[in-house]
Amino acid sequence: MDGHQYASALKETTVPRRLGQWTWHCWSVRTVRINVLVACAIILILCFVMFSMKDESKSFASVLPMDIISSKTAENFRSGILRKWSQWTVFSQLKKNKKITDAVFNVKDKSKKFPGAIIIGVRKGGTGALLEFLRTHPRVVANKEEMHFFSDDQNKYAKGMQWYLSRMPESEPNQLTMEKTPKYFISEEAPARIHRMNSSVRLVLILRNPVDRVISDFTQIAVKLKTVNRKQNFTKLVLTSTGDVNANYCPVYVSTYHIHLARWLELFPLTQIHIVDGDRLISEPLQELRAVEKFLGLSPFFSEDVVYFNVSRGFYCMRRQVQDQDAYRPFCLDQTKGRQHPSVERWLLDKLEQYFIKHNEILFRMIGRRFKWS
Ligand SMILES: Nc1ncnc2c1ncn2[C@@H]1O[C@H](COP(=O)(O)OS(=O)(=O)O)[C@@H](OP(=O)(O)O)[C@H]1O
Numbered sequence: 001m002d003g004h005q006y007a008s009a010l011k012e013t014t015v016p017r018r019l020g021q022w023t024w025h026c027w028s029v030r031t032v033r034i035n036v037l038v039a040c041a042i043i044l045i046l047c048f049v050m051f052s053m054k055d056e057s058k059s060f061a062s063v064l065p066m067d068i069i070s071s072k073t074a075e076n077f078r079s080g081i082l083r084k085w086s087q088w089t090v091f092s093q094l095k096k097n098k099k100i101t102d103a104v105f106n107v108k109d110k111s112k113k114f115p116g117a118i119i120i121g122v123r124k125g126g127t128g129a130l131l132e133f134l135r136t137h138p139r140v141v142a143n144k145e146e147m148h149f150f151s152d153d154q155n156k157y158a159k160g161m162q163w164y165l166s167r168m169p170e171s172e173p174n175q176l177t178m179e180k181t182p183k184y185f186i187s188e189e190a191p192a193r194i195h196r197m198n199s200s201v202r203l204v205l206i207l208r209n210p211v212d213r214v215i216s217d218f219t220q221i222a223v224k225l226k227t228v229n230r231k232q233n234f235t236k237l238v239l240t241s242t243g244d245v246n247a248n249y250c251p252v253y254v255s256t257y258h259i260h261l262a263r264w265l266e267l268f269p270l271t272q273i274h275i276v277d278g279d280r281l282i283s284e285p286l287q288e289l290r291a292v293e294k295f296l297g298l299s300p301f302f303s304e305d306v307v308y309f310n311v312s313r314g315f316y317c318m319r320r321q322v323q324d325q326d327a328y329r330p331f332c333l334d335q336t337k338g339r340q341h342p343s344v345e346r347w348l349l350d351k352l353e354q355y356f357i358k359h360n361e362i363l364f365r366m367i368g369r370r371f372k373w374s
Contacts, residue, residue, distance in 0.1 A: 121185025208278030210255035
């Protein structure tokens with residue numbers, strides 16, 4: 001092999017080898033570069049995620065309404081967020097505690113609203129029980145106190161609508177504000193005033209056997225008067241000196257339902273007034289509550305889990321969710337509801353029943369519905 005041949009042979013064998021080395025070299029340099037780039041990108045993404053998590057934790061913490069959620073759960077939740085819980089922990093905690101979720105997301109929307117529905121009466125009809133049952137519904141907020149605003153007791157109406165609004169509880173946009181004042185039903189002024197506030201407000205009226213209602217009303221008055229040492233004799237009060245039923249005795253007048261309802265029907269259509277059977281509210285409240293729920297456009301909520309019969313109380317009671325917790329506690333109305341009535345002799349009961357027959361008939365015609373009251 002001469003020098004020329006050797007050189008060309010060498011070229012053939014070494015050039016590809018060098019080329020291979022060069023290619024491998026280039027390849028490994030490129031890989032390292034790519035790796036470095038990928039690593040940088042990962043670091044950047046991690047930094048971004050960490051910063052955004054920190055920011056979100058801060059913003060969650062700032063919107064937590066501590067004035068509304070003041071429970072231990074909420075405190076833990078807030079300190080967890082400030083300790084920079086991971087987003088996952090934040091969301092799983094939110095998911096676990098609906099109260100906090102609601103408060104966090106709705107806090108800015110809470111406001112005072114005029115009532116969208118009012119329980120207008122009748123006194124001793126079961127208005128307290130109905131309102132307490134309804135307050136158990138998550139979409140209902142209501143004042144515990146009777147407002148007596150539209151019936152103008154103690155000149156309240158003169159205080160104005162803004163004063164009335166200020167007395168309302170705060171509610172979320174999807175919650176219905178309610179109030180109950182049994183006096184509204186018999187008030188001369190209440191229908192027009194309520195109509196002026198909102199002509200499409202929904203009205204709920206509980207009617208109970210008028211004779212039972214008279215006795216219940218008498219019992220309440222007697223209990224109150226006994227505290228100032230004045231005894232009441234039912235027979236003397238309910239009958240005139242000639243032995244007729246005393247139409248002017250306030251409990252009798254209140255039980256003459258058609259007189260009062262006529263005033264409301266001058267302004268509100270019957271479809272806007274839901275009448276609850278007060279006797280059935282005592283014996284089978286679930287049925288009545290479901291009907292009210294429907295009338296008020298509320299989601300179905302009442303079931304045997306919420307409403308149960310309490311044997312020792314002798315009345316239906318309710319299970320209410322403990323604030324911020326999944327636990328439920330029983331709640332019954334206090335002893336001022338469901339007082340023992342005095343025994344009334346049969347002849348007097350018959351007389352009262354007889355008296356109310358004609359009035360009840362007028363009412364039944366007015367509402368297109370009958371009750372088994374006699
Ligand atoms: N679940 C339950 N628990 C207790 N009491 C119940 C319940 N449901 C209806 N009732 C009947 O409600 C009657 C009192 O009616 P009111 O709340 O309208 O009275 S008031 O006008 O507000 O004073 C009260 O009347 P009396 O029994 O005559 O006292 C009760 O019979």
